[in-house]
Amino acid sequence: MSEQKNPLPLAGIRVVEFTHMVMGPSCGMLLADLGAEVIKVEPVNGDNTRRLPGSGSGFYAMFNRNKKSLAVDVKQPAGREAVLRLLATADVFSENFKPGTMEKLGLGYEALSKLNPRLIYVSHKGFLKGPYDQRTALDEVVQMMGGMAYMTGPEGRPLRAGASVNDIMGGIFGAIGAMAALRTRDTTGRGQQVESSLFENNVFLMGTHMMQYAVTGKPAKPMPSRVAAWAVYDVFEARDGGQIFLGVVSDTQWRLFCDAFGLAALKASPRLATNPQRVAEREWLMPQLRAVMATYSADEISTRFEAHGLPFAPITQPHELFEDEHLRESGGLAPVHIAPDASGAQADLDTRTPLLPLMLDGERLGVRSNPPSIGEHTAALLRELGYSADEIKALESQQIIHDGEG
Numbered sequence: 403m404s405e406q407k408n409p410l411p412l413a414g415i416r417v418v419e420f421t422h423m424v425m426g427p428s429c430g431m432l433l434a435d436l437g438a439e440v441i442k443v444e445p446v447n448g449d450n451t452r453r454l455p456g457s458g459s460g461f462y463a464m465f466n467r468n469k470k471s472l473a474v475d476v477k478q479p480a481g482r483e484a485v486l487r488l489l490a491t492a493d494v495f496s497e498n499f500k501p502g503t504m505e506k507l508g509l510g511y512e513a514l515s516k517l518n519p520r521l522i523y524v525s526h527k528g529f530l531k532g533p534y535d536q537r538t539a540l541d542e543v544v545q546m547m548g549g550m551a552y553m554t555g556p557e558g559r560p561l562r563a564g565a566s567v568n569d570i571m572g573g574i575f576g577a578i579g580a581m582a583a584l585r586t587r588d589t590t591g592r593g594q595q596v597e598s599s600l601f602e603n604n605v606f607l608m609g610t611h612m613m614q615y616a617v618t619g620k621p622a623k624p625m626p627s628r629v630a631a632w633a634v635y636d637v638f639e640a641r642d643g644g645q646i647f648l649g650v651v652s653d654t655q656w657r658l659f660c661d662a663f664g665l666a667a668l669k670a671s672p673r674l675a676t677n678p679q680r681v682a683e684r685e686w687l688m689p690q691l692r693a694v695m696a697t698y699s700a701d702e703i704s705t706r707f708e709a710h711g712l713p714f715a716p717i718t719q720p721h722e723l724f725e726d727e728h729l730r731e732s733g734g735l736a737p738v739h740i741a742p743d744a745s746g747a748q749a750d751l752d753t754r755t756p757l758l759p760l761m762l763d764g765e766r767l768g769v770r771s772n773p774p775s776i777g778e779h780t781a782a783l784l785r786e787l788g789y790s791a792d793e794i795k796a797l798e799s800q801q802i803i804h805d806g807e808g
């Protein structure tokens with residue numbers, strides 16, 4: 403486990419979260435990585451994402467490190483009572499259930515702000531206030547209705563982006579809102595409601611395309627059918643089948659590119675001296691460049707691009723990042739232990755996980771504790787709230803809590 407040299411900025415802040423899937427858990431992970439004590443309240447059989455098969459099997463393992471787990475059935479009066487006692491001690495509450503679910507459980511904003519007026523209440527939903535705000539939503543849903551799927555796929559074939567971008571952004575905005583509200587509370591002494599959403603994130607991400615339309619009157623075209631503003635700006639296929647992107651965004655870079663591959667005639671050609679000329683000549687130019695690149699291996703191309711200071715990238719699959727030299731040496735991936743009940747896997751697993759893409763005072767924010775097992779901290783938290791060993795046992799035998807301390 404990592405030892406931080408620097409004090410963590412949110413040390414001393416207690417967050418209680420009712421979260422599942424991606425958006426709420428990613429908000430809590432951000433706050434936990436920054437040093438907050440984050441207590442995840444889960445049903446007695448655990449958050450559903452602990453058991454998701456296939457593409458969902460990484461959700462729990464990725465977004466729940468540095469947290470504690472309190473497994474309690476809040477639909478039972480004694481379970482709710484325990485959670486209310488805990489919430490009286492909390493600074494932040496965070497949730498991402500469907501509209502009305504928290505209110506049904508007696509954990510809506512009105513009720514909790516009366517219980518604890520200093521509490522900051524963060525809701526992550528599909529939509530902010532407006533005609534759609536009672537709808538349930540997934541990242542995919544808002545990508546489809548928010549222009550992103552249209553922009554990502556080829557013309558007429560909407561395609562979702564390759565990551566849960568709106569979910570993760572929703573978590574980031576929820577955490578920014580929580581931190582801003584903590585700052586306000588320092589002066590007013592009062593908590594407030596913070597709301598973040600999937601759809602509005604997606605609209606924000608579409609902002610450049612919307613503004614392009616406002617400025618030019620022309621609707622933005624899907625990315626695959628766009629004529630890039632630059633040439634060369636393409637993916638090349640190497641002799642060994644590797645693929646490498648190169649983006650030449652200045653005339654200096656064009657000359658460096660020619661130098662890298664001994665293309666003296668193209669470098670001297672007056673038809674190609676400026677970027678607008680190269681864009682206009684793309685159909686004539688690119689087959690020549692593709693033919694040159696196809697005579698080199700992917701490693702040779704990368705080495706030459708790098709030596710000439712060009713912006714390039716080998717096309718990489720996510721699993722290949724585990725072997726990335728930069729991440730290995732810079733400590734961008736940290737060791738983590740995943741228990742079977744945190745992944746749905748058959749056995750314990752030691753692996754590495756991406757850290758927040760952030761450094762504070764020259765230091766990454768590490769994994770201080772592994773994603774917890776179901777109810778790993780239930781008994782310790784209840785003891786802290788004044789429950790006796792007998793009371794804890796009784797709650798366990800009535801299946802109101804799950805004590806996973808053992």
Ligand SMILES: CC(C)(COP(=O)([O-])OP(=O)([O-])OC[C@H]1O[C@@H](n2cnc3c(N)ncnc32)[C@H](O)[C@@H]1OP(=O)([O-])[O-])[C@@H](O)C(=O)NCCC(=O)NCCSC(=O)C[C@@](C)(O)CC(=O)[O-]
Binds near residue numbers: 425526540
């Ligand atoms: C995600 C949905 C749609 C699911 O919606 P849902 O499953 O219909 O309902 P829910 O999430 O409100 O609640 C689940 C149940 O768990 C209960 N519950 C919970 N905790 C406890 C506890 N401790 N004790 C006892 N009960 C508990 C809770 O009370 C409720 O009981 P019910 O009302 O059904 O009887 C909904 O939650 C929602 O709209 N959330 C807000 C928006 C959101 O976060 N959406 C993101 C979804 S994830 C995603 O988008 C990624 C995905 C799927 O697209 C995949 C990808 O991108 O790769």
